[in-house]
Amino acid sequence: MNKAFRISGLILGAVLALGQLQAAGAEEVKFAGAAxxxxxxxxxxxxQVEKTTGIKLVVDKSNAGKGLIDLIDGNCDAAMASASLDATLAAAKSAGLKKPVPDLKLQVISKSEVVFIVHPSNPVTKLTWEQIKEIHTGKIVNWKEVGGKDLPITVYTDAKASATRGLIKQTVLANAEYAASAKAVDYVKDVNDKVALDPSGIGGLGSGFVDAGKVVVVGTKKLERPLGFITVGEPSAKVRKVMEAFKAASR
Structure with missing residues (x-):
């Protein structure tokens, strides 16, 4: 009986060792960038993508600008981007990109929406893009100017290296600069959390980060943005395989 157990133990150990070797030799794709x-x-x-492709995904969540720097520095296989290539590149330059820009390719996988939020106590529930622009650039500084309370406006924005901030600047602000008083946060989710605590606050962020129980989404023109991956040149075979699997999974 003891001998049988020993043999079973040896077999089990061999199987586990083989599994570990196979896992160690498994292909990996590393992504870095947009939260x-x-x-x-x-x-x-x-x-689902890992199961479909047999490729392990290593994900480093930061922001689009840092992700693009990581890509150019060779620290990842693809950068995650939540805005156009131009907006993402601008975010990388804000994050300190100094190297020459190589041939970059953006593969759009799906789309999401960027929205603007206010505190639940704020009676302003609709704004035009022009009003949002003037609020973010500092031309409108009090909520009473757009039908709200007599209360100074506080603008919260994602990090300067964020593609979401870059997209808002490019699309809604028509490339005008944010007001110097705008408060940049470290992480995009912090925009939701800051506005939730500040009756004077407004901020733009991806709809996936909105906590509907704590803030109110302002009615305005729809602002869509791409979600995808950037590579230097055409993606490698394994990166392309992963991209195609994400496309299929997100349909």
Whole structure:
């Protein structure tokens, strides 16, 4: 009986060792960058994509600008981007990109929406893009100017290296600069949390980060943005395989 157990133990050990060797030799694809891509695209489908492709996904969540720098520095296989290539590149320059820009390719996998939020006590529930622009650039500084309370406006924005901030600047602000008084946060989710605590606050962020129980989404023109991956040149075979699997999973 003891001998049989020993043999079974040896067999089990061999199987486990083989599994570990196979796992160690498994292909990997490393992504770095936009938190919005992680929340809205990668996290919901990661397990399915790994199962479909047999490729392990290593995900470094930060922001689009840092992700693009990581790509150019060779620290990842693809950068996660939540805005156009131009907006993402601008975010990378804000994050300190100094190197020459290589041939970058953006593969759009899906889309999501950027929205603007206010505190639940704020009676202003609709704004035009022009009003949002003037609020973010400092031309409108009090809520009473747009039908609200006599209360100074506080603008919260994602980090300067964020593609979401870059997209808002490019699309809604028509490339005008944010007011110097705008408060940049470290992480995009912090925009929701800051506005939830501040009756004077407003901020733009991906819809996936909105906590509907704590803030109110302002009615305005729809602002869509791409979610995808950037590579230097055409993606490698394994990266392309993963991209195609994400496309299929997100349909």
């Amino acid at each position: 919005s891509v992680v929340t809205d695209l990668v996290a919901p489908h990661k397990a």
